[in-house]
Amino acid sequence: MTSFTVTTLDLEAGPVVEFAGELDSASAPRALQAVEAISPRPGQQVVLDLTGLLFCDSSGISALIAARNIAHSAEAGLALAGVPRHLARTLVLIGLDTFFTTYATAAQAQAAWPESPAGG
Amino acid sequence: METTFSALLEDSAEDLYENAPCGYLSTLMDGTIAKINATLLGWLGHERAELLGRRRFADLLPVGDRIYHETHFAPMLRMHGEIGGIALELVRADGTRMAVLVSSTVKTSANGTAQLIRTTIFDAGDRRAYEHELLRARQEAEQERDRVQLLASTLQRTLLPPSLPDVPGMDVAAYYHPASADEVGGDFYDLFPLTGDTWAFFLGDVSGKGAEAAVVTSLTRYTLRAAAVQEPGPASVLKRLNTALLKDQHGATPRFCTAIHGLLEPAGDGAKVTLASGGHPPALVIRHNGAAELLDTRGGQLIGALPDARFVEVELRLRPGDTLLLYSDGLTEARTHGRVRYDEEDLRDWADTLDVGSATETVAAVSLLLDSFGDGVDDDTALLALSVRLLGDERP
Structure with a gap:
């Protein structure tokens, strides 16, 4: 059995969702539910912190794309933080390395976001 | 206070015995019924006089249980002085049966002589019904699983070609390793003739598993088959597929796939291959001298997720004895025994040491590699290999 945990942090600088463990077809729905549950506001940035991600298969990639679609349809941004090497390799392989905005850490992603979390 | 309490208890002892929520039965050592409570008489539908001194406990059991009683129950009771929780059936006066749980103890006199057997009988009707229900549910689950596996394997067969066609001058081989018997896998491949001497092939991997993935696999296969005939080259074929999958979201x-699609044309004593990748792990070329290389198709994007996906096309020549191997990521994402995932470079390094000269040999070697991973392969794996026959090797 794979293990996967998702933790949502409602920080002042915007929501951060931490995915840890194995993101696959079994855990992808939970990952996506967490992003949907945030209901991002326009102008906000959702950061997916992937530092603890041990594995990500095609269903996991699908969930990351879906998370981006959800954020964008709410006129919010989405950034990946702490992308582990194995996932970075996969993103290059599937040609999505420039599709996602990525940062080394969640804090850097938040610092780089131009708009204040309140959307003002 | 204490006096009142014991008086109450004393007063109800007989009532408790007669009308307890379980049956009480005392028999002589030969099983002859000596005492029986009203509860058990009520369950059995017998009069007390019909049983006392006239019938043995074993007479209340159906034949099968009577044999069990004589061969197991009674000997165990004599040996241990007690026996508990035995599931038996009792035959009522009207011939119907009731499921019971029986416990017995032997009462001995002060000098240790066995005097009588005390038996407690619980109504096990509910418990039996529960156990029957469990058994029935398990049988149904097993039948259901068989049906699902049959459906999955039937559906899988419709998504893969029943056999590969013969390509003149080439050896071709394919392999499919399903990760689960219950679910349709998301991998697909095909090889088919286009016009003249040109052949088209593809291998890919649809995201997700099960029926939903099968729908995408089916759409992908038919789109690729049709587009390969109409479009000028592999990259524009993948563009068509991208549009078709996006429309179906x-x-x-996103329901996307990664795929490599290519064209194969005879050229000189070998073949020219043009292939395009949409986010798929790089194809591997194993040269006749043993050197292996990964075809760089980086930059090609997965298919069906982005409106303006890019695809990367490369050309190569296969000479006699050279093999082109396409594979799905079940192979390169397999966990090896140390739980480190196996990647494309590992595959290339492994292939570098191979001494193979044909598609058939290559697929056989890779399937052995997969077997060596054992349970480490937790995704479906598809392989498709094409090789140019060595001169003088005219086997059909």
Whole structure:
């Protein structure tokens, strides 16, 4: 059995969702539910912190794309933080390395976001 | 206070015995019924006089249980002085049966002589019904699983070619390793003739598993087959597929695939291959001298997730004895025994040491590699290999 945990942090600088463990077809729905549950506001940035991600298969990639679609349809941004090497390799392989905005850490992603979390 | 309490207890002892929520039965050592409570008489539908001194406990059992009683129950009771929780059936006066749980103890006199057997009988009707229900549910689950596996394997067969066609001058081989018997896998491949001497092939991997993935696999296969005939080259074929998959999206979660699609044309004593990749792990070329290389198709994007996906096309020549191997990521994402995932470079390094000269040998070697991973392969794996026959090797 794979293990996967998702933790949502409602920080002042915007929501951060931490995915840890194995993101696959079994855990992808939970990952996506967490992003949907945030209901991002326009102008906000959702950061997916992937530092603890041990594995990500095609269903996991699908969930990351879906998370981006959800954020964008709410006129919010989405950034990946702490992308582990194995996932970075996969993103290059599937040609999505420039599709996602990525940062080394969640804090850097938040610092780089131009708009204040309140959307003002 | 204490006096009142014991008086109450004393007063109800006989009533408790007669009308307890379980049956009480005392028999002589030969099983002859000596005492029986009203509860058990009520369950059995017998009069007390019909049983006392006239019938043995074993007479209340159906034949099968009577044999069990004589061969197991009674000997165990004599040996241990007690026996508990035995499931038996009792035959009522009207011939119907009731499921019971029986416990017995032997009462001995002060000098240790066995005097009588005390038996407690619980109504096990509910418990039996529960156990029957469990058994029935398990049988149904097993039948259901068989049906699902049959459906999955039937559906899988419709998504893969029943056999590969013969390509003149080439050896071709394919392999499919399903990760689960219950679910249709998301991998697909095909090889088919286009016009003249040109052949088209593809291998890919649809995201997700099960029926939903099968729908995408089916759409992908038919689109690729049709587009390969109409479009000028592999990259524009993948563009067509991208458009078709995007039109078929439901909800936020994209249903995409990664795939390599290529054309094969005879050229000189070998073949020219043009292939395009949409986010798929790089194809491997194993030269006749043993050197292996990964075809660089980086930059090609997965198919069906982005409106303006890019695809990367490369050309190569296969000479006699050279093999082109396409594979799905079940192979390169397999966990090896040390739980480190196996990647494309590992595959290339492994292939570098191979001494193979044909598609058939290559697929056989890779399937052995997969077997060596054992349970480490937790995704479906598809392989498709094409090789130019060595001169003088005219086997059909």
